[in-house]
Amino acid sequence: MPRTSDKRERLIRSADRLILSQGFKQTTLSDIAADSGVPLGNVYYYFKTKEDICKTIVDTRIEAMQALLEQCSQPDEPKARLLRFLDYPPTIKHDLSQDGCPIGTLCYELSRHERPLNESSQRLIHVLLDWSKAQFQAMGRPDAEAMALQFVSNLQGMSLIANALEDPNVIEQMVQRTRSWIESL
Amino acid sequence: MPRTSDKRERLIRSADRLILSQGFKQTTLSDIAADSGVPLGNVYYYFKTKEDICKTIVDTRIEAMQALLEQCSQPDEPKARLLRFLDYPPTIKHDLSQDGCPIGTLCYELSRHERPLNESSQRLIHVLLDWSKAQFQAMGRPDAEAMALQFVSNLQGMSLIANALEDPNVIEQMVQRTRSWIESL
DNA sequence: GTCTATATGTTGATAGAC
DNA sequence: GTCTATCAACATATAGAC
Known part of the structure; x- marks a missing residue:
């Protein structure tokens, strides 16, 4: 049973x-x-505790994001991988503008809690940073770290603004800009 | 007394x-x-209530940001104004990496509360967006709206990431990138 | 205007029957 | 494994003396 x-x-x-x-x-x-x-x-x-639920949700979201990233990592060139990832935000632009990014919102909230909850922030953002950095490195860029920072910053920045304005169009606009930037490399 | x-x-x-x-x-x-x-x-x-305190803090932060923006708006050309604003984040990079942006963190938290608190999110982010847009317009750019979005997105993105990683260097790196972008216009 | 004491409501967590 | 009843702690808010 x-x-x-x-x-x-x-x-x-x-x-x-x-x-x-x-x-x-x-x-x-x-x-x-x-x-x-x-x-x-x-x-x-x-x-066991409410905190235990939170840790489970953190893991759930990390795993969901990793699954998405692997889906974008088909045997392909790194530039195409980054562009393929950028297809995703527009498909959930209404959710993003209503609730913000599942990674970013949790990141910001948990970083102002006590240990060990606040340690999850680092893990959450690293999922995006590490994958992005790997793509820029595969493109042979020596500034891969900085490029990954800019890439993830765009994702998190657009989500926060779209959520604050409750405007899905912010996602469309910023994804388009980010796409142009990646294509120009 | x-x-x-x-x-x-x-x-x-x-x-x-x-x-x-x-x-x-x-x-x-x-x-x-x-x-x-x-x-x-x-x-x-x-x-009167705790919510009343929150509204006061929102106003306080909006006024503080407006004061800073006016300080950056000396009779000058718009590009210099944007660059002068970018001097600021590095001077408080340790605060930003420890606590996040006073505008962005409040934005994200309040947008998941009920009315009327969540309405403050829009006001908070608009302070930055409106001023930035005005500068890009003064530069004669027809895409001022999108440029302002990218500018504020950089500010909010760098703050969220720096806070999650507790790394002030993220502010330095991203401000440098943003500065180069503005200078290239 | 200031402060102590306390009412009132909510929340995380537990006890214990089934 | 499941669920009801309830505890203990804490938070917002108020009453009322000074």
């Missing part, structure tokens, strides 16, 4: 969605329980 | 600092009271 329970999965999905739209601190266990249809007391069978 | 009380000012200063390092939701009235040396019950003589 317990083998077929999908409660843990439902809890994670609800937590992920609620944390994205409300933030981690703002989201209560009661919110997550209600949204997932799991009784409040039962949450503690699956997660 | 009450004329010389600086309690309200002390409360604002403490709230501003605490909200910057811990976030608004995370910061309790007790924190602010203790830090400012004002008894908890007395806070409500100066502010």
Whole structure:
């Protein structure tokens, strides 16, 4: 019987969605329980603490981003990989402008919590930085580090502004600019 | 007697600092009271609600940024104004990498609160966008809107990444890149 | 205007029956 | 494994003496 329970999965999905739209601190266990249809007391069978849920969400988002990045890393030249990644933000521009970037928002919120939660910020942003840097290095650029910084900065900057203005068009415009920049290299 | 009380000012200063390092939701009235040396019950003589404090901090930061922008707007050509603004981030790179941007962090946090708090996000980011756009327009650029987007995106992107990595050098590197971009126009 | 004491509500977490 | 009931801590906000 317990083998077929999908409660843990439902809890994670609800937590992920609620944390994205409300933030981690703002989201209560009661919110997550209600949204997932799991009784409040039962949450503690699956997660030891609220902080434990947060760590799980961090891992979930990191893995989701890594899956996306691998999908963009087909046996191809690095420039095409970067351009292929840029196809993604416009497909979720409405989510991005409504809730911000799942990586960036968590990054910024967790960096103002205590240890060990704030240590997740570094891991989250490194996923994007490391992959980007690898692509610029494969392009033979000695300034790969700085280029990766600019690339990820564009992604995070556009998400924050689009979210603040609630304007999906910001994503379109900035992706277009970033695309032109990559193509010109 | 009450004329010389600086309690309200002390409360604002403490709230501003605490909200910057811990976030608004995370910061309790007790924190602010203790830090400012004002008894908890007395806070409500100066502010009706906690939300009221937040709105005051938003205004404070907007005014501080406007003051800085005016300082960069000496009777000069627009390109020099943008470059003069870029002198600023490196002077506070340690604060930026420790706590993030006072505009951007508040922007991202408040956009996931309910109305009317989330409406402040738009006002906060518009301060930077409007001023930047005005400079690019004065430079005669028809794409001033997109240029302002890229400029502010760089500022916010570098702050988020520097904060996540706790690395002031990210500010230096990205400001240098942004400076080169502006100079090339 | 100032401050102590406290009301009121919410939240993370636990106890214990089933 | 599941769920109800509840605890203990904390946060916002108020009452009321001074």
